[in-house]
Amino acid sequence: MNFQQLRSIRETARRGYNLTEVASVLFTSQPGVSRQIRELEEELGIEIFERNGKRLTGLTQPGKGILPIIDRLLLEAENLRQASQEYSHEKTGTLTIATTHTQARYVLPKVVQSFRAMFPNVRIALQQSSPEHIAEWVMSGKADVGIATEGLSQFEDLVSFPCYHWSHVIVVPENHPLALHDMVSLPDLAAYPLITYDIGFTGRSHIDDAFRQAGLDTDIVLTAMDSDVIQQYVSLGLGVGIVASMATDQNRAGRLHVIEAAHLFAPNTTRLAVRRGAYLRSYTIDFILQFASDLKRADIETAINIGTA
Numbered sequence: 001m002n003f004q005q006l007r008s009i010r011e012t013a014r015r016g017y018n019l020t021e022v023a024s025v026l027f028t029s030q031p032g033v034s035r036q037i038r039e040l041e042e043e044l045g046i047e048i049f050e051r052n053g054k055r056l057t058g059l060t061q062p063g064k065g066i067l068p069i070i071d072r073l074l075l076e077a078e079n080l081r082q083a084s085q086e087y088s089h090e091k092t093g094t095l096t097i098a099t100t101h102t103q104a105r106y107v108l109p110k111v112v113q114s115f116r117a118m119f120p121n122v123r124i125a126l127q128q129s130s131p132e133h134i135a136e137w138v139m140s141g142k143a144d145v146g147i148a149t150e151g152l153s154q155f156e157d158l159v160s161f162p163c164y165h166w167s168h169v170i171v172v173p174e175n176h177p178l179a180l181h182d183m184v185s186l187p188d189l190a191a192y193p194l195i196t197y198d199i200g201f202t203g204r205s206h207i208d209d210a211f212r213q214a215g216l217d218t219d220i221v222l223t224a225m226d227s228d229v230i231q232q233y234v235s236l237g238l239g240v241g242i243v244a245s246m247a248t249d250q251n252r253a254g255r256l257h258v259i260e261a262a263h264l265f266a267p268n269t270t271r272l273a274v275r276r277g278a279y280l281r282s283y284t285i286d287f288i289l290q291f292a293s294d295l296k297r298a299d300i301e302t303a304i305n306i307g308t309a
Contacts, residue, residue, distance in 0.1 A: 001043055003077060004028075006070045008036040009048060013067055014140075017049065017056040072277075078141055079279035092121040095284060098134040098143035099126065101226045102202050103270065106246045108147070111291050119283045130225070131200055138275055144284050145274055147291070149203050152273040159303050160273040163292040167262035168203060169248060171234050171241040178240065179257040186214045186264055193221040193239035195230050202227070202244050203268040210265045231256060244268075274304060 007026055012033070015021040023030045041048050048063035049056045059067065085093055095115075099108065104126050112124060127134075127143055131151035137143040139157045146152055152160040170189065172178045178188065190211065197204045211218050221239050224230050227247035234241035235255050242265075248258050272292055274280060280288075285297055 001040065003074065005036045005040040006074055008033050009040065009067070009070050010074060012037065012049065012056065013059060013063075017058065019056070075141075075275070075277055079277075082279040082281055085281065091119055091283065093281060093283065094123045094125055095145075095281075095287060096125040096127065096137075096143045097145055097147065097287075098137045099128060099147040100131065100134070100149075100202060101128050101228075102244050102247055103147045104128050105227065106244070107270070108291075111287070114290055115283075115287050118286065122283050130198075135273065138273055141275065141278075144280070145272055145288065147270065147272050149268050149270045150200055150205065152271045155273075157276050158273040159276050160271040161288070161292055161295055161300070161303070163270050163272050165267050165269050166245050167260075167267055168207065168242050168265045169245045170259040170261050171231055171243055171248065171256045172259070173235060173237060174255065174257050176240070176257065178259065181259065183263070184259055184261070186211060186216055189240060189242075189264075190216040190218055193219050194242060195222045195224075195233050195239040196220060196242040197227075197230070198223045198225050201225050203265070206266040206268060207242055276304060278304060280304065 004026070008022065011022045011025050012019065015025070019030045019033050022033050026033065037048065044066075046062040046066075047060050048066065050058040050060055050063075097108070108126070116122075116124070127137060129137075131148040134143070134146040134148050135152055135155050135158060138146040139155065146158070147163075152158060170178065170184060178184055178192070181188070196207055199205075199208075222230075222233055224233075227243045230241050230243050231247070233239070241256075242261070248256075272288060274284075274288075280300075285300055288300060289295055289297065
């Protein structure tokens with residue numbers, strides 16, 4: 001039994017039994033993955049996967065029983081590596097942060113700057129993607145922490161902490177009719193083409209919910225992951241923008257007018273997530289405490305280890 005066999009089993013279950021994807025993730029070949037699975041099954045004397053010919057279709061009952069054990073073994077192996085690094089290189093290493101563009105562009109810079117002042121020998125890797133991928137990267141160990149507004153609290157393998165609350169705002173060109181109003185309504189917005197975030201990003205669900213509950217149809221003409229992209233197309237006159245309040249970046253040098261919208265859409269909560277049961281380097285906990293100043297070190301450590309015994 002070896003760790004490559006265990007990783008092959010775990011990734012096969014995670015990736016819908018698609019061995020081509022598994023091989024890509026593990027930097028090996030598809031026949032190599034099949035061999036690792038077969039050798040472990042022979043050693044254990046059980047079939048872990050159901051098969052239809054040569055194709056894997058699901059987990060057998062024994063497979064369902066051992067998969068959580070495999071997850072724990074791989075997690076503890078990573079914890080062992082992290083613990084050894086903590087004692088041998090206490091203030092050096094790499095902190096990998098998976099997050100969205102909005103967080104990376106508008107919220108994280110000051111936190112990262114402060115963190116680097118405390119830990120100049122810790123490298124920081126920012127990985128930007130969708131909340132779904134952020135969660136996947138943290139659960140798989142590819143990222144130490146994940147930061148997003150959508151989705152992170154939905155996964156049993158993650159522990160997420162509320163960090164701060166924020167609202168959406170409306171952005172329009174200075175010569176737009178809505179720029180004459182200090183306050184707008186949902187019907188006011190629905191009368192214009194709208195530009196906002198992709199589904200699943202930066203509080204988009206609260207935007208959709210508000211219009212749906214008001215019984216209003218919307219003409220969303222353009223969506224993007226990136227707040228800067230949204231505001232660029234608003235400045236070109238393509239529509240009315242709905243963006244995160246922290247993304248209004250000095251009103252785009254005066255070209256855009258910002259209108260408060262906290263009364264229109266439900267407030268959003270940005271969360272930070274780590275893998276349940278993971279060993280966190282001390283500098284990782286310090287980063288979390290800088291990003292979410294209301295948290296306490298003991299609360300973080302307790303929450304991570306609940307349900308892992």
